Amino acid sequence: MLDTLKHKLIVSCQAPVDSPLHSPIVITALAKAAILRGAVGVRIDTPSHVKAVREQLPTVPIIGLWKQQIPGYSVYITPRFEDAIAIGEAGADIIAIDATSRLRPNSEKVLDLISKIHQDLGKLVMADVDDLESARMAIEAGVDIVGTTLYGYTEKTQDCDPPGWDLLQQMVKEFEIPVICEGGIATPEMAKKALDLGAYSVVVGGAITGVDLKLQAFQAVFSEGN
Numbered sequence: 001m002l003d004t005l006k007h008k009l010i011v012s013c014q015a016p017v018d019s020p021l022h023s024p025i026v027i028t029a030l031a032k033a034a035i036l037r038g039a040v041g042v043r044i045d046t047p048s049h050v051k052a053v054r055e056q057l058p059t060v061p062i063i064g065l066w067k068q069q070i071p072g073y074s075v076y077i078t079p080r081f082e083d084a085i086a087i088g089e090a091g092a093d094i095i096a097i098d099a100t101s102r103l104r105p106n107s108e109k110v111l112d113l114i115s116k117i118h119q120d121l122g123k124l125v126m127a128d129v130d131d132l133e134s135a136r137m138a139i140e141a142g143v144d145i146v147g148t149t150l151y152g153y154t155e156k157t158q159d160c161d162p163p164g165w166d167l168l169q170q171m172v173k174e175f176e177i178p179v180i181c182e183g184g185i186a187t188p189e190m191a192k193k194a195l196d197l198g199a200y201s202v203v204v205g206g207a208i209t210g211v212d213l214k215l216q217a218f219q220a221v222f223s224e225g226n
């Protein structure tokens, strides 16, 4: 499974929850278009979208996650084991989790979450991290893939702009497992740079599938005062 992702493109097919594009039919169409044009895997949010994509693309590697806002906690990418169960049952091959060192609901430890996903669900785990320290923790816990996904999106890294080039390089140098570059890859040239720096695969989201954000960026020019 991991071999098929090596040095290849993975497309994150997601949409904001308040968008008409946040629907299983649209997300599945985006995923099919991505695969048709050469991507080898997709990254999908929510059980219903994972299930819909799995039905239409039975053999394509799916990195599944469930973004959940839980009052009092800032972790939101598949924060609890129950979220991982739902994503696993929906048909994801790899479950992406927030593997930062932040406080988790029920004081669950990243280590326990990773081992339960392995043992009880039999799925691979992608650790979405923000820095080297959380990456090391995830590696010690036996994670299968590590990604730069949360660089720039946590309290610790809020002043940093993705992509996390330095973090990518540090992780590639230190770890033997696949390191995925994810977050802020805006052009094909940036994807090439990620590969040149040693990324195992590159996940591109907004630059390919981010219709809502692109619209908002254009719309800003037309707002009052301009």
Ligand SMILES: CC(=O)N[C@H](C=O)[C@@H](O)[C@H](O)[C@H](O)COP(=O)(O)O
Pocket (backbone or CB within 6 Å): 012, 014, 043, 065, 149, 150, 153, 182, 183, 184, 185, 203, 204, 205, 206, 207, 210
């Ligand atoms: C930080 C966070 O919540 N990232 C999410 C993770 O699944 C997605 O919203 C991103 O689109 C994805 O990581 C790809 O990144 P970009 O859209 O920048 O290519």
